[in-house]
Amino acid sequence: MKYVSVGDMAQTYTMRNHNAQLKTTMTRLSEELVTGVAQDVGAAVGGDFTALASITHSLQRIESYDQAAKEMALSTSTQQTALETIQTHAQSVGSELVAAGTTGVSTSVDATLQDAAYRFSSIVQSLNVSVSGRYLMSGVATDTRPVASADDILAALKAETSGMTTATEIIEAVNDWFDQPEGSGSGFLDEAYFGSTTATSAVAVSETESAQLTVTAADPAIRNMLKGFALAALATDDTLSETARAALASSAGGQIINAENALTTTRANLGSVEELISDAQTRNANQKTALSLAQLDLIGVDEYDTATALEAVETQLETLYTLTSRLSQLSLTDYIR
Incomplete structure (x- = not known):
């Protein structure tokens, strides 16, 4: 059986990348929850800006x-x-x-x-x-x-x-x-x-x-x-x-x-x-x-769905922090002992 090893630097980069993605998503969801408006307006209107x-x-x-x-x-x-x-x-x-x-x-x-x-x-x-x-x-x-x-x-x-x-x-x-x-x-x-x-x-x-x-x-x-x-x-x-x-x-x-x-x-x-x-x-x-209500119908977000997604991202971020902490504590010397 072949094993693919991941170096420490590659692993660190991967963790940092996940961390950055989750933080970006959290920031977007937080802003949408506060304003009630989708951050990506183009996606919200399906690319058709005529009505908006x-x-x-x-x-x-x-x-x-x-x-x-x-x-x-x-x-x-x-x-x-x-x-x-x-x-x-x-x-x-x-x-x-x-x-x-x-x-x-x-x-x-x-x-x-x-x-x-x-x-x-x-x-x-x-x-x-x-x-x-x-x-x-x-x-x-x-x-x-x-x-x-x-x-x-x-x-x-x-x-x-x-x-x-x-x-x-x-x-x-x-x-x-x-x-x-x-x-x-x-x-x-x-x-x-x-x-x-x-x-x-x-x-x-x-x-x-x-x-x-x-x-x-x-x-x-x-x-x-x-x-x-x-x-x-x-x-x-x-x-x-x-x-x-x-x-x-x-x-x-x-x-x-x-x-x-x-x-x-x-x-x-x-x-x-x-x-x-x-x-x-x-x-x-x-x-x-x-x-304003018509505008909100076009580019507004569902508060419940946004709050649920934000909570899920928070959980993922906490999980990532936990994994990062545990991985940082792994040591070959400690294992040999």
């Missing part, structure tokens, strides 16, 4: 829609907060101005007008709100602050009303200044509004929906609101007669109340856009879940 590529592309597209929806949701929410702040100021002072102007009590008129003048500055600041360096009330000119400061607006109005002493004259001048069309060379749109009257383009937030920010600081509802508060701020001029100041207070209050009603409509329209974005995000999430 289509699903991957759809997931990437939905991810881009979802990112756009998140950004639009932040922008609309910020705009809504700014408009809410403006509306709160209007609700707080509108009726009080009318009441103060009607009663004509000097101290009441003064206090209410001063309060409105302070709120005017806060309203202007709300219109200059920005997100990630983009001004939201500037239309397409997102890199430009939309509205001049309250002090600059009042300075322009004081120049327009210089020398006027009656409430009728001042009210007419203020109305004309705010209502001047763009490009006339004077008025709010040319002197105090730095943004664009063109709204930003619609942004796709899902496969079927697009959202657009259409509110700008040049909108009539917002201009009329500014008009009312500017009238109240101008009425704080103590060189005017008490009668004129009371009349201005009453007119400013009425203007603010009317503008507040229009602002409610603006906020409702913006709320519809917020709802559209929210619905789109929900649909995107549902589609993403469905596509």
Whole structure:
């Protein structure tokens, strides 16, 4: 009978080779058990990547829609907060101005007008709100602050009303200044509004929906609101007669109340856009879940089978370590003894 002997170095190499193979298999199985995805994707799809590529592309597209929806949701929410702040100021002072102007009590008129003048500055600041360096009330000119400061607006109005002493004259001048069309060379749109009257383009937030920010600081509802508060701020001029100041207070209050009603409509329209974005995000999430499950059907692994195979490899590796230990202890000298 012939015997084939295996040298020590060859035996060591064989053991090392088995050890490396088992460790590689264990690493692969461990990764598949954790991720739930086959490491060899080509084998999992049988070499046909058509369906997998289509699903991957759809997931990437939905991810881009979802990112756009998140950004639009932040922008609309910020705009809504700014408009809410403006509306709160209007609700707080509108009726009080009318009441103060009607009663004509000097101290009441003064206090209410001063309060409105302070709120005017806060309203202007709300219109200059920005997100990630983009001004939201500037239309397409997102890199430009939309509205001049309250002090600059009042300075322009004081120049327009210089020398006027009656409430009728001042009210007419203020109305004309705010209502001047763009490009006339004077008025709010040319002197105090730095943004664009063109709204930003619609942004796709899902496969079927697009959202657009259409509110700008040049909108009539917002201009009329500014008009009312500017009238109240101008009425704080103590060189005017008490009668004129009371009349201005009453007119400013009425203007603010009317503008507040229009602002409610603006906020409702913006709320519809917020709802559209929210619905789109929900649909995107549902589609993403469905596509992820379809992807897992193609390249996923059975957790039970993978865990069983991993346990078998662990047993083989332990057995190999045991054999290696025993073989290393064999010695001809020990056998002869």
